[in-house]
Amino acid sequence: MLTVSMLTSQFFCSVTVLADKTTEQKLQEQQQEKAQKEQQLQETHGKIGTLEGSKTVLQGYLTGLNSDLAQVSNELNSIEGQLSDKEDEIEKTQGEIEDLEAEIEQLQKDLETATAEADEQYEVMKKRIKRLYEQNSMGPAQSLMGLKSFGEILNYAEYVERANEYDQNLLFNYKEKRDKIKEKKAKVEKDKADIEEKKKSQEEELSDIEDLKSDAAKEQNKVKGLVNQTVTQISGYSGQIAQAEADAKQYEAEIQAHNAAIQQLEAELARERALAEKSRQMAKKNLSQINVSDGERDLLACLIYCEAGSEPYKGQVAVGAVVMNRCMSGAFPDTITGVIYQSGQFAPVASGRLAARLAQGANESCYNAADEAMAGVNPVGDCLFFRTVIPEISGKIIGNHVFYNP
Numbered sequence: 001m002l003t004v005s006m007l008t009s010q011f012f013c014s015v016t017v018l019a020d021k022t023t024e025q026k027l028q029e030q031q032q033e034k035a036q037k038e039q040q041l042q043e044t045h046g047k048i049g050t051l052e053g054s055k056t057v058l059q060g061y062l063t064g065l066n067s068d069l070a071q072v073s074n075e076l077n078s079i080e081g082q083l084s085d086k087e088d089e090i091e092k093t094q095g096e097i098e099d100l101e102a103e104i105e106q107l108q109k110d111l112e113t114a115t116a117e118a119d120e121q122y123e124v125m126k127k128r129i130k131r132l133y134e135q136n137s138m139g140p141a142q143s144l145m146g147l148k149s150f151g152e153i154l155n156y157a158e159y160v161e162r163a164n165e166y167d168q169n170l171l172f173n174y175k176e177k178r179d180k181i182k183e184k185k186a187k188v189e190k191d192k193a194d195i196e197e198k199k200k201s202q203e204e205e206l207s208d209i210e211d212l213k214s215d216a217a218k219e220q221n222k223v224k225g226l227v228n229q230t231v232t233q234i235s236g237y238s239g240q241i242a243q244a245e246a247d248a249k250q251y252e253a254e255i256q257a258h259n260a261a262i263q264q265l266e267a268e269l270a271r272e273r274a275l276a277e278k279s280r281q282m283a284k285k286n287l288s289q290i291n292v293s294d295g296e297r298d299l300l301a302c303l304i305y306c307e308a309g310s311e312p313y314k315g316q317v318a319v320g321a322v323v324m325n326r327c328m329s330g331a332f333p334d335t336i337t338g339v340i341y342q343s344g345q346f347a348p349v350a351s352g353r354l355a356a357r358l359a360q361g362a363n364e365s366c367y368n369a370a371d372e373a374m375a376g377v378n379p380v381g382d383c384l385f386f387r388t389v390i391p392e393i394s395g396k397i398i399g400n401h402v403f404y405n406p
Contacts, residue, residue: 125167
């Protein structure tokens with residue numbers, strides 16, 4: 001069985017002419033597969049271009065998002081600074097309110113103390129006046145008449161005048177002190193009200209700033225989410241691009257392998273055609289001219305077993321006849337051993353199956369087929385090749401094989 005030696009394990013194991021496919025068919029398949037890989041390579045390059053374009057767009061979008069995120073973060077930091085300042089202002093204002101409340105409380109105590117002092121002085125004054133009148137029940141005129149001298153009269157009059165003046169001063173001082181305390185208290189209470197209004201305004205501003213902070217934080221989280229989503233998409237595109245580039249390299253390697261296989265198959269096909277042409281042009285030997293050495297009966301029977309062990313008996317004889325046709329053709333070695341072991345010919349030789357079968361021997365049917373072929377029985381005429389039946393190959397069909405010449 002003619003074989004093309006292995007180029008690469010991906011495409012060939014043992015490409016045989018007498019096995020499932022002819023060299024010409026294998027060449028066509030390689031050319032078709034190469035065209036398919038070239039199409040896949042072209043599509044993959046287009047896919048890479050599309051993916052890279054999408055990735056570039058996303059990277060630009062990501063740059064914009066990062067800029068937006070930086071701006072939002074700066075705004076949030078500014079708002080947080082404003083918030084801290086406003087909280088400090090409120091705390092300071094609250095301290096001022098507490099100081100004013102303490103001052104108001106002290107003024108209230110001062111007012112109560114002044115009022116108590118005035119009331120006490122008023123009571124003392126009333127008692128003193130009462131006592132004067134009780135001691136002088138005849139009235140001021142009579143009291144004066146009871147005095148013994150003009151000096152006593154003057155002393156008494158001075159006493160009364162000074163007592164009245166003292167009482168009037170006390171009442172005036174009390175009134176003045178009370179009025180001042182009330183005035184100061186009113187001012188402090190007004191200041192407190194103003195500061196409380198200021199605090200209320202500050203708290204409203206604080207609430208507005210907190211709302212701004214909440215909105216900015218939401219915007220920041222939104223932009224962060226978009227950034228993370230975009231980074232994930234870019235990573236996905238990068239992965240797809242890397243896979244597509246790996247696919248492209250694989251296609252390129254396969255195309256190179258197909259090119260090498262096509263070159264070898266074209267050379268092999270040319271050799272096959274040359275052999276067939278040489279066989280047609282050269283004089284054929286007679287069967288009697290073919291010498292069969294010791295062991296070649298076993299060798300031919302085992303080859304028949306490997307190639308046609310499950311075929312009808314006529315098909316087994318036909319495989320043996322192809323070997324004998326080659327021995328007689330003049331284009332191949334003129335011995336059974338030479339034909340079977342010719343380099344790159346029979347797949348069971350290359351795969352090791354023939355050697356394994358030789359160690360065990362063939363069955364009786366294959367030995368009988370080998371004997372008949374060596375004796376000249378030939379159901380396939382001058383055919384030098386065979387393979388499994390396909391519509392593209394015309395020839396003599398026996399069982400699952402078609403026997404032909406290229």
